[in-house]
Every structure is written in structure tokens, then in C-alpha cells.
């Protein structure tokens with residue numbers, strides 16, 4: 001049994017490698033360390049079914065994709081006439097967002113790039129952000145967090161025993177992008193979200209209520225509740241965006257979301273090569289290892305406290321999109337997520353930066369793992385948004401007729 005994975009189950013219903021009851025999908029590499037996994041008679045999991053239903057079913061033929069992409073790009077250019085920017089894009093310095101910025105240039109778009117500086121960026125990420133902006137000539141809006149506030153918020157999630165330590169960063173960038181779109185009246189929100197390198201949501205009742213990797217970052221009620229209970233610094237400047245404000249903004253500024261990478265034959269290796277050649281962009285190991293906290297979270301905290309290896313999600317995504325075969329993914333998984341010396345270096349940095357003592361951090365790692373549902377949340381409301389919007393539309397229509 002690999003020593004970077006803890007050998008006791010962290011959550012009820014979780015089975016890790018080496019335990020009786022452990023199972024791995026026959027098609028992808030998802031396994032019973034994900035509490036929401038379910039298998040069919042053939043031994044294929046509900047993440048595979050999620051991919052088939054949600055992605056493959058709507059997968060367009062390449063000619064159709066091209067036609068749709070051209071039409072969308074035209075709409076973006078038209079909506080942007082007379083404005084400083086026609087779209088907005090969060091830039092982390094990682095492959096997906098950098099590649100999307102490069103494509104925006106090729107398509108003749110004028111994006112405003114937004115960076116959320118949470119204080120954890122690697123030198124490499126800063127270099128990549130700099131070359132993307134300089135070589136492409138795009139404006140960059142950098143939001144720098146107030147460190148005492150942000151540290152307190154991240155510590156709250158750590159103290160709460162929640163797997164989603166990245167929620168404060170993810171919510172922050174999401175709120176910054178919406179705020180900036182409102183201030184500058186930018187109608188299109190681009191994202192590097194893609195089906196080729198990111199795993200799909202599982203299908204099934206269980207997956208509506210259980211989240212092995214952490215709960216949705218957009219739930220402000222949850223974020224505030226966790227901070228209220230475990231934090232001590234008032235959040236005066238941290239950007240926040242509640243569900244109602246977001247829905248109102250989407251109506252007022254008419255913000256439309258667009259994930260262009262899903263309209264391209266997006267191949268990660270080829271994208272990296274193109275970024276290196278055209279921009280002098282530099283690659284890094286792992287998915288989202290451009291940030292120290294992400295790297296440490298995925299290679300130490302998640303595996304050791306929650307018995308979760310996030311690479312299973314990324315590698316499964318690559319298997320589904322035909323960029324990797326299962327045997328290659330298993331070879332990759334047999335290696336530790338990050339070289340041990342780097343993990344140790346990151347651990348020391350992490351403890352020091354959060355102003356923890358070694359024993360305080362160890363106690364947090366040993367403490368019981370919790371689920372989002374142990375704290376106030378709006379999961380039910382989020383799950384019902386499509387139904388609520390459907391009824392609201394119907395009511396509005398009926399109101400107009402009468």
C-alpha cells in the first residue's frame with residue numbers, strides 16, 4: 001500500500017486501496033475512495049456514465065463544432081462593439097487558462113484577464129502570467145487578497161476538517177470575475193473548463209448529496225458559516241458573490257458563459273507545446289500545480305487526511321477523451337503525486353505561512369474528516385435551481401398572458 005495514502009477510511013462508505021470492499025472502475029480509474037461511486041453489472045462506474053450521458057451525448061461532429069464556434073465568436077465580437085473588452089477570463093498561469101488566452105488572440109477577441117493573487121502562486125505561475133499578458137498584449141486586472149483575512153478564511157476550512165481547502169480561492173476568483181464583468185459591463189465570461197482534461201460529474205442519487213472532494217465553492221452561505229464558526233478576523237475586503245446576486249447580475253449585465261475549449265479538439269500535450277513555442281510559457285508537473293497550496297493540498301492533505309488521490313479524476317478525464325489509456329493511468333498512479341522532497345519543502349512553507357506550529361498542523365491532520373453537510377449549506381437549493389428557474393419562467397409567461 002502506497003505510503004502517501006492513509007490506510008484508514010476517512011469518511012463513512014469510503015474504501016481505500018488494500019481494504020476489503022475496495023473497487024476500481026474497469027474503464028476509468030475512479031475507485032471506492034470516492035464516496036459517491038456506484039458500479040453497474042459490467043463494473044463500469046457512474047462517473048463513466050456521467051461522461052457518456054452529459055458529454056458524449058452532446059458531443060458535436062467536428063464540422064458542427066466549428067460552425068458553432070464561429071457563430072459564437074461572431075456574437076462575442078458584436079456584443080463587444082464600443083466596449084473596452086468583449087470578454088473576461090480568469091488567468092491562473094496554468095495550461096487551460098493560458099491556452100484559452102492564446103486562442104482569444106488568434107480569434108481576434110479583446111479579453112480582460114483577471115488574476116486572483118491569493119499569495120500562493122509559484123514563480124512559474126507568475127512567469128507564465130507575465131508572458132501571456134506581455135506577448136498577447138492583453139490587460140490584466142490583478143486582485144491581491146488581504147493576507148490576514150484570507151489566511152483566516154483558509155485556516156477556517158482546515159480547522160473545519162473539510163476536503164475543499166481551495167473553496168476560498170475558487171470563490172474569490174469567481175466573485176472577482178463577476179464583479180469586474182459588472183463594473184466594465186463585459187457581456188461574455190470565458191472559462192477554460194473542458195471535458196478533455198477534467199472529469200465529469202457522476203450520475204446517481206448519491207452524487208447529489210455526497211461530495212468526496214469537497215463541496216461547491218459558489219455556496220456563500222456555506223463559506224460564511226464555516227468562517228463564522230472557525231475564523232476570528234472580519235472579512236472586510238474578501239470578494240463574495242451569493243447566488244441571488246449572481247442570478248441578478250446575469251440578468252442585468254446579461255452575462256453569458258462560454259467554454260471554448262469544448263469546441264476545439266483540445267489536446268493537453270499539444271497545447272503545452274504550442275504555449276512553449278509561441279509564448280515562452282513554462283510547463284509544470286501535475287494539474288494546477290502552478291500554485292503551492294494546490295500542490296500541497298493534492299499531494300499531502302487530500303491523500304493523507306481524506307484518502308483521496310485527485311489524479312484519479314484528471315486521469316479518468318484523459319481516458320474518456322482518448323488522450324491516455326488505462327494502463328498508462330495506472331502506471332502514473334503508482335508513483336507519488338509529487339516528489340517527497342518537494343512535499344516536505346511545501347509542508348514547511350505551508351505551516352509557516354499559515355502561522356501554525358507543527359503540532360497544531362499535525363492535530364488538524366489527525367482530526368476527524370467532515371463533510372460539507374456537517375455545516376450549513378444551500379446544496380438543496382443549488383440542486384433545484386433548474387426547477388426553480390423553470391417555474392419562474394412559467395409564472396412570468398402566465399403573468400404576461402393574463
Ligand SMILES: [Zn+2]
Nearest residue numbers: 025028045048
Ligand atoms: Zn469509470
